[in-house]
Amino acid sequence: MTVSQSTSADRPVATRRRGEALENALLDAAWTELRSVGYAKLTMERVADRANTSRAVIYRRWPSRHELVIAALLHQQPTGGSRIPDTGSLREDVLTIMRRAARRISDIGPATVTGLLNDLMADDASHAIIDQLARGGAEVMNRALARAAARGEAREHVPERVARLPLDLIRHELILTHRAPSSATLEAIVDQIFLPLVKPLL
Amino acid sequence: MTVSQSTSADRPVATRRRGEALENALLDAAWTELRSVGYAKLTMERVADRANTSRAVIYRRWPSRHELVIAALLHQQPTGGSRIPDTGSLREDVLTIMRRAARRISDIGPATVTGLLNDLMADDASHAIIDQLARGGAEVMNRALARAAARGEAREHVPERVARLPLDLIRHELILTHRAPSSATLEAIVDQIFLPLVKPLL
DNA sequence: CCGATAAGATGCAAGCCGTCTCCTAGATAT
DNA sequence: ATATCTAGGAGACGGCTTGCATCTTATCGG
Numbered sequence: 175m176t177v178s179q180s181t182s183a184d185r186p187v188a189t190r191r192r193g194e195a196l197e198n199a200l201l202d203a204a205w206t207e208l209r210s211v212g213y214a215k216l217t218m219e220r221v222a223d224r225a226n227t228s229r230a231v232i233y234r235r236w237p238s239r240h241e242l243v244i245a246a247l248l249h250q251q252p253t254g255g256s257r258i259p260d261t262g263s264l265r266e267d268v269l270t271i272m273r274r275a276a277r278r279i280s281d282i283g284p285a286t287v288t289g290l291l292n293d294l295m296a297d298d299a300s301h302a303i304i305d306q307l308a309r310g311g312a313e314v315m316n317r318a319l320a321r322a323a324a325r326g327e328a329r330e331h332v333p334e335r336v337a338r339l340p341l342d343l344i345r346h347e348l349i350l351t352h353r354a355p356s357s358a359t360l361e362a363i364v365d366q367i368f369l370p371l372v373k374p375l376l
Numbered sequence: 377m378t379v380s381q382s383t384s385a386d387r388p389v390a391t392r393r394r395g396e397a398l399e400n401a402l403l404d405a406a407w408t409e410l411r412s413v414g415y416a417k418l419t420m421e422r423v424a425d426r427a428n429t430s431r432a433v434i435y436r437r438w439p440s441r442h443e444l445v446i447a448a449l450l451h452q453q454p455t456g457g458s459r460i461p462d463t464g465s466l467r468e469d470v471l472t473i474m475r476r477a478a479r480r481i482s483d484i485g486p487a488t489v490t491g492l493l494n495d496l497m498a499d500d501a502s503h504a505i506i507d508q509l510a511r512g513g514a515e516v517m518n519r520a521l522a523r524a525a526a527r528g529e530a531r532e533h534v535p536e537r538v539a540r541l542p543l544d545l546i547r548h549e550l551i552l553t554h555r556a557p558s559s560a561t562l563e564a565i566v567d568q569i570f571l572p573l574v575k576p577l578l
Numbered sequence: 579c580c581g582a583t584a585a586g587a588t589g590c591a592a593g594c595c596g597t598c599t600c601c602t603a604g605a606t607a608t
Numbered sequence: 609a610t611a612t613c614t615a616g617g618a619g620a621c622g623g624c625t626t627g628c629a630t631c632t633t634a635t636c637g638g
Contacts, residue, residue: 214498285497286537288497289494291551295487295490295551295554296416296487305552333568335565335566335568335569336569339569342545343548344447345548345552346544346548349547349551350497350506350510350547351497362539366535367538367541367569367573368535370572370573371572371573
C-alpha cells in the first residue's frame with residue numbers, strides 16, 4: 175500500500191498527454207480562452223493554465239501569441255466547408271458570401287479579428303496569411319461573377335478591385351465598429367455599391 | 377561648501393517645468409517616440425524618460441497610452457489647415473482629398489494609425505473620436521459632391537455610404553497593408569469605383 | 579527492459595504597468 | 609518677505625507577462 179503513488183488519490187490528473195492529444199488540448203484551451211476573454215487579454219500563461227500545462231510546452235510549438243491563435247482558429251473551424259453558393263441570382267450569391275463572412279467574424283469575435291489583423295501585419299513573416307485571405311475572397315466572388323456574366327446579369331470584365339469590394343467593406347466596417355456588420359449594412363453595400371458597378375452597361 | 381546644493385554642478389537640469397511648458401515637453405516626447413519606435417512599442421516609461429520626468433506626471437494628465445498619443449497627434453499637427461479643394465473637377469477634388477489623407481497617414485506612420493484605431497475601438501469612451509473622424513471625412517466629400525452636382529458632373533443625391541467610399545477604402549487599404557496607399561491605388565479607387573457610382577444617370 | 583524524447587514543474591531576469599509616497603521648487607497669497 | 613499650497617520629480621511597490629533555462633520524470637520506440 176505504501177507504494178501506491180501511481181494509483182489514484184495522489185494525482186487525479188490523467189496520465190501525461192503527448193503529441194496530438196496535447197496539441198488538441200492546447201488549441202482547445204486557446205480557443206475557449208479566446209471566446210471568454212478575447213484576443214487582447216489572451217496570454218500564454220492563461221492558455222497554459224487552462225490546459226493544465228506550462229508555457230514552455232506552448233512555446234515549443236508556436237513562437238508567438240498570434241501564431242498560436244491562428245492555429246487555434248484553423249483547428250476550431252477548418253477552412254473548408256465553404257461551398258460556393260449558386261442561387262441563380264447574383265444578388266443572393268453575393269449576399270450569401272457576405273453573410274457567411276459576417277457570421278464567421280461574429281463567431282470568432284470582432285475584436286479578436288481586428289487585433290489579430292493588427293498583429294499579423296506587424297509581423298513580416300505573416301503577411302502571406304493576410305493576402306491568402308484576400309485572394310480567397312476574390313476567388314469566391316469571381317466565381318459568382320462569372321456565372322452572373324453567363325446569365326447576362328453582370329458585365330464580362332470586372333476589375334479585381336471591384337470584385338473584392340464587398341468583402342473589403344465588411345472588413346472596413348469591422349475595423350471601425352468592432353461589430354459584425356448588420357444584415358441591413360450588407361444589403362446596402364450590395365445594392366448601393368456593388369451591383370451598380372457590375373451591372374451590364376446596357 | 378556643504379550647503380552648495382542649489383548652485384550648479386549638482387543638477388545641470390533647467391529649472392522645474394510646470395503647466396504648459398511641461399505639457400508641451402511631454403507631447404513632444406510622445407511624438408518623437410512615436411516616430412522612432414512606433415505606437416506598439418511606445419511606453420509611458422519611455423516617454424517619461426525622454427521628457428526627463430516620471431510616469432506619474434503623465435498619468436496626472438492622460439489616463440492611458442492612446443489618450444496620450446491622440447493628444448500628441450493633435451498637438452503636433454492641429455486638425456485645421458485643411459481647406460476644401462475646389463479644382464473645378466470632381467476627379468481632382470476627390471484625388472486631392474485622398475492624397476491629403478494618405479499624406480497624413482504616412483506622416484503619422486501607418487502602423488501607428490492602425491494600432492491606435494484598434495485601441496480606440498476597444499475603449500468605449502473613445503468611440504466618439506472615431507465617428508467624429510468618419511463624419512469629418514463624409515463632410516468634406518459631400519462638399520465636393522455638391523459642387524460637382526451643380527456643374528452636372530455628379531448626380532444630385534449620393535448615398536452617405538457612397539460618399540464615404542474613397543476614404544473608407546483608403547482606411548481599408550491601410551489596415552491590410554500597413555502602408556499608405558500609392559498614387560495608383562488612389563486613382564484606381566476613384567476611376568473604377570467612385571466616379572462610376574456618382575456619375576449622372578444619363 | 580532501456581534509452582531517447584518530450585512533458586511538466588519551477589525559477590529567473592527583464593520590462594512595463596498603475597499607484598503611491600516622499601521631498602521640494604516655485605507660484606501665490608498675506 | 610514669509611507662509612502656504614500646488615504640483616514636479618524621484619523612486620519604490622506589487623502586479624503581470626514574457627522568454628528562456630533548468631530539472632525531474634512519464635512515456636514511447638526499439
